[in-house]
Amino acid sequence: MNILEAQKIHKSYGNKFNKQEVLSGIDMSIVKGEFVSIMGASGSGKTTLLNVLSSIDKINSGTIMIEGKNITDMKEKQLAEFRKYHLGFIFQEYNLLDTLTVKENILLPLSITKTTPREANQKFEVIAKELGIYEIKDKYPNEISGGQKQRTSAARSFIHEPSIIFADEPTGALDSKSATDLLNKLSELNKKRDATIVMVTHDPVAASFCNRVIFIKDGQIYSQLYKGDESRQNFFKDIMKTQSVLGGVHSEA
Amino acid sequence: MKLNQLIFRNLRKNLKNYYLYVFALIFSAALYFSFVTLQYDPSMDQVTGSIKGAAAIRTASILLVAIVTIFLLYANTIFIKRRSKEIGLFQLIGMTKNKIFRILSTENFILYFGSLLFGILIGFAVSKLIIMILFKITGINAIATLHFSKTAFIQTLIVFAVIYLFIMLMNYLFIKRQTILSLFRLVSTTEGKLKKMSIFEIIIGIVGILLVIFGYYLSSKLFEGDFTSIMSLFITMISILASVIIGTYLFYKSSVRFILNIIRKKKNGYLNINDVLSLSSIMFRMKSNALLLTIITTISALAIGLLSLSYISYYSAEKTAENQVPSNFSITNSKDVETFKTALDRNNIKYTEKRIDIIKANTNITNIIDVNINNLTTSLDKFPLAVVSEKAVNNLNLSSNETLFTGYNDLLQSFMTLKDSGQIKLMSKNKVINLTYLGLDKKFIIPSHFTSGLPTVLVDEKVFETLKKDLDQSIQKDSTVYYGINISNESSLEKANDIFIEKHLNEHGANASRLDVINNQKKTMGLIMFIVGFLGLTFLITSGCILYFKQMDESVDEKPNYTILRKLGFSHRDLLRGIRFKQIFNFGIPLVIGLIHSYFAVQSGWFIFGTEVWTPMIIVMVLYAILYSIFGILSILYYKKVIKDAL
Numbered sequence: 099m100n101i102l103e104a105q106k107i108h109k110s111y112g113n114k115f116n117k118q119e120v121l122s123g124i125d126m127s128i129v130k131g132e133f134v135s136i137m138g139a140s141g142s143g144k145t146t147l148l149n150v151l152s153s154i155d156k157i158n159s160g161t162i163m164i165e166g167k168n169i170t171d172m173k174e175k176q177l178a179e180f181r182k183y184h185l186g187f188i189f190q191e192y193n194l195l196d197t198l199t200v201k202e203n204i205l206l207p208l209s210i211t212k213t214t215p216r217e218a219n220q221k222f223e224v225i226a227k228e229l230g231i232y233e234i235k236d237k238y239p240n241e242i243s244g245g246q247k248q249r250t251s252a253a254r255s256f257i258h259e260p261s262i263i264f265a266d267e268p269t270g271a272l273d274s275k276s277a278t279d280l281l282n283k284l285s286e287l288n289k290k291r292d293a294t295i296v297m298v299t300h301d302p303v304a305a306s307f308c309n310r311v312i313f314i315k316d317g318q319i320y321s322q323l324y325k326g327d328e329s330r331q332n333f334f335k336d337i338m339k340t341q342s343v344l345g346g347v348h349s350e351a
Numbered sequence: 352m353k354l355n356q357l358i359f360r361n362l363r364k365n366l367k368n369y370y371l372y373v374f375a376l377i378f379s380a381a382l383y384f385s386f387v388t389l390q391y392d393p394s395m396d397q398v399t400g401s402i403k404g405a406a407a408i409r410t411a412s413i414l415l416v417a418i419v420t421i422f423l424l425y426a427n428t429i430f431i432k433r434r435s436k437e438i439g440l441f442q443l444i445g446m447t448k449n450k451i452f453r454i455l456s457t458e459n460f461i462l463y464f465g466s467l468l469f470g471i472l473i474g475f476a477v478s479k480l481i482i483m484i485l486f487k488i489t490g491i492n493a494i495a496t497l498h499f500s501k502t503a504f505i506q507t508l509i510v511f512a513v514i515y516l517f518i519m520l521m522n523y524l525f526i527k528r529q530t531i532l533s534l535f536r537l538v539s540t541t542e543g544k545l546k547k548m549s550i551f552e553i554i555i556g557i558v559g560i561l562l563v564i565f566g567y568y569l570s571s572k573l574f575e576g577d578f579t580s581i582m583s584l585f586i587t588m589i590s591i592l593a594s595v596i597i598g599t600y601l602f603y604k605s606s607v608r609f610i611l612n613i614i615r616k617k618k619n620g621y622l623n624i625n626d627v628l629s630l631s632s633i634m635f636r637m638k639s640n641a642l643l644l645t646i647i648t649t650i651s652a653l654a655i656g657l658l659s660l661s662y663i664s665y666y667s668a669e670k671t672a673e674n675q676v677p678s679n680f681s682i683t684n685s686k687d688v689e690t691f692k693t694a695l696d697r698n699n700i701k702y703t704e705k706r707i708d709i710i711k712a713n714t715n716i717t718n719i720i721d722v723n724i725n726n727l728t729t730s731l732d733k734f735p736l737a738v739v740s741e742k743a744v745n746n747l748n749l750s751s752n753e754t755l756f757t758g759y760n761d762l763l764q765s766f767m768t769l770k771d772s773g774q775i776k777l778m779s780k781n782k783v784i785n786l787t788y789l790g791l792d793k794k795f796i797i798p799s800h801f802t803s804g805l806p807t808v809l810v811d812e813k814v815f816e817t818l819k820k821d822l823d824q825s826i827q828k829d830s831t832v833y834y835g836i837n838i839s840n841e842s843s844l845e846k847a848n849d850i851f852i853e854k855h856l857n858e859h860g861a862n863a864s865r866l867d868v869i870n871n872q873k874k875t876m877g878l879i880m881f882i883v884g885f886l887g888l889t890f891l892i893t894s895g896c897i898l899y900f901k902q903m904d905e906s907v908d909e910k911p912n913y914t915i916l917r918k919l920g921f922s923h924r925d926l927l928r929g930i931r932f933k934q935i936f937n938f939g940i941p942l943v944i945g946l947i948h949s950y951f952a953v954q955s956g957w958f959i960f961g962t963e964v965w966t967p968m969i970i971v972m973v974l975y976a977i978l979y980s981i982f983g984i985l986s987i988l989y990y991k992k993v994i995k996d997a998l
Binding site for chain 2: 154174175178179180181182183185187189193194195196197198199201202204205206207208209210215218219222235254
């Protein structure tokens with residue numbers, strides 16, 4: 099079952115005299131339970147793609163369907179409503195509220211649903227233990243490490259069991275150990291909870307944790323790689339190969 | 352881009368961003384200029400009259416300068432902080448600190464003196480209106496003219512130029528002290544790190560609340576006579592002030608956080624959007640704002656308290672005059688009464704006349720009095736009071752061993768409280784009469800000239816006659832009779848008053864016209880009320896602006912939070928609801944505490960100032976609250992814009 103379907107999405111910035119097309123007709127679909135990463139060089143439009151897929155940014159033309167609902171013609175208020183229930187976010191710069199404790203940050207998305215405090219507490223305990231942040235639940239973001247912050251952010255995106263989770267360079271600000279740690283947790287959660295995750299990254303190691311990697315170049319899909327039954331090491335090599343072709347300067351040009 | 356262009360561009364951009372700063376500048380300049388104009392206005396001589404009035408206005412203008420200076424300096428600190436990034440950038444591209452300072456100074460100079468001149472213009476325009484208001488409340492019939500005072504203009508320029516120098520000095524120190532790195536980091540490090548509540552903090556929080564309550568308790572006891580000498584009264588007042596102010600400070604420092612923390616603990620981590628935007632954000636900042644909030648609260652309380660008290664005395668002018676002079680005209684000798692009556696008849700003014708015989712007699716009231724002042728000059732077993740026959744009051748029939756007291760000044764009452772009943776002794780020169788005291792009536796029936804505010808003793812006609820035959824001459828007043836003339840038709844009262852003055856009746860010792868007494872009272876109290884009102888308004892607006900600036904500052908700091916929340920799917924409206932909640936706290940806490948403080952202050956001593964407390968106090972409080980909340984609403988509008996821009 100396709101959870102996300104995008105057709106011919108175009109997105110450009112600037113006014114009509116100085117137009118810069120960032121996405122030029124992208125078609126893609128994501129199946130439930132997939133862990134997909136989007137890769138591309140700087141300026142290839144991968145973050146813009148994530149933003150439009152996650153309804154934070156508007157597209158100029160095309161359609162995006164999430165769980166059969168067309169989000170392109172929703173009003174701002176409906177979109178907010180949609181994000182609340184169906185989407186989860188993990189950002190590079192964590193985006194935790196400094197004024198809230200770890201637990202309060204994680205429970206934030208639940209406060210708008212009709213979850214009872216007891217139920218919320220149970221959900222919190224499960225996810226916090228899975229991500230190994232239960233012990234720091236009463237600490238404030240400025241008292242914990244970057245890896246812990248990012249796991250808190252991840253817990254927040256999982257807690258309300260959204261249809262799809264968008265992650266924008268989640269390992270970008272982490273050291274390699276914390277990054278590996280986080281990616282392991284993400285792929286565990288992906289399998290265990292059958293959660294759909296779309297991740298933007300420029301790091302091939304991070305991408306090798308996924309089931310599928312989509313390469314973007316100049317606003318279009320350049321190629322896709324499926325992991326299949328390959329080992330992570332081999333998949334990583336494949337990614338590296340594609341990336342070097344993608345990013346390399348063609349000698350014949 | 353040339354330097355001049357840069358200055359010009361900055362200016363244009365800042366004008367949009369800092370419109371409230373410009374507004375504050377214009378406002379304070381206008382206020383100050385019109386006040387100083389008032390000081391030098393020739394038509395003011397009538398109002399100020401005495402040296403005291405002029406001194407009051409001068410003191411007020413100094414206070415005004417102090418308020419305006421503090422306000423402008425504070426506003427400047429916020430705005431320079433906002434521009435730290437820009438300063439860092441200039442430094443980064445190789446400008447020297449001196450050059451940056453020059454840019455800022457020039458920019459500030461244009462902005463500052465431009466607003467100043469504009470403010471003076473507005474001040475000039477409204478000065479006539481202000482003088483008209485002053486004439487109206489002091490009851491003076493004079494024509495207010497628009498009068499441009501050069502002295503006032505120069506004084507305003509000098510005062511604001513000095514303030515400008517202060518601001519420049521501050522900016523200079525600010526720029527000097529900064530490195531490029533710290534300039535970039537400034538915004539994120541201003542608020543202290545959030546820590547958990549310690550036990551110590553909880554104790555401080557509780558102590559804060561207790562101190563405030565203790566202060567209130569003391570203030571309610573202040574005039575109830577538990578403190579018997581002037582010295583202890585003074586010490587008590589100081590302790591009230593100290594405990595309330597320190598308590599308020601601790602309240603902001605810890606108690607608010609402490610209370611909110613309890614609420615937050617109860618939620619067990621499950622906060623909704625309103626809690627996130629209000630509770631946690633207020634807790635986050637309350638501690639660093641404690642001093643500012645304490646100052647704002649204390650001065651608000653002071654302003655509301657003084658405004659209430661001066662309005663109480665103004666409002667009670669008529670009532671007080673009625674107590675002092677029970678009829679329109681009070682005359683104490685028969686010759687003057689005849690002169691006045693003939694003059695009234697000649698002018699066809701109808702009137703009623705009342706004659707009351709008054710004698711002074713020593714009384715022994717030790718049985719019915721609670722004395723609170725030890726060192727009383729007269730002893731209570733030989734206490735001279737004015738005695739009047741029951742005839743003076745309609746439908747009163749006392750038996751020969753009964754007495755009723757009437758008309759007792761509120762202030763004196765608080766020091767010497769009368770019991771509900773008891774036995775008193777009335778002494779003529781040679782005899783002692785025992786009487787049963789029935790109670791105290793509120794009505795004043797004879798002028799305060801005879802009573803000095805003490806109660807009047809009403810006795811049976813026969814007792815009165817006995818006393819009269821056996822008078823103790825040594826304690827009698829120069830007159831033993833009071834003629835009260837009441838003008839039947841309200842509209843001819845003023846004419847009668849003119850006659851009263853024309854015949855020089857007001858110059859004879861104890862004669863009095865109630866209208867004159869009222870007007871005099873209104874004139875003095877009106878001037879005081881005007882000055883207090885002026886300062887109060889200035890304070891209200893400056894403190895409102897400071898809170899607003901503070902919120903502007905906070906909203907920019909919190910903008911990333913709004914971005915996160917909106918990405919998470921909280922709509923614009925969800926956030927705004929939370930913000931409204933937050934602003935109710937941010938503006939409401941200082942307001943409510945200020946109101947409560949002033950309530951207790953007014954309650955403890957209002958009777959010194961007048962006879963009516965509730966109406967004037969409530970009017971002042973409601974007006975203050977309404978004007979104050981305008982700033983809260985403005986800040987919500989600003990937040991609205993910030994939230995909209997957040998995604």
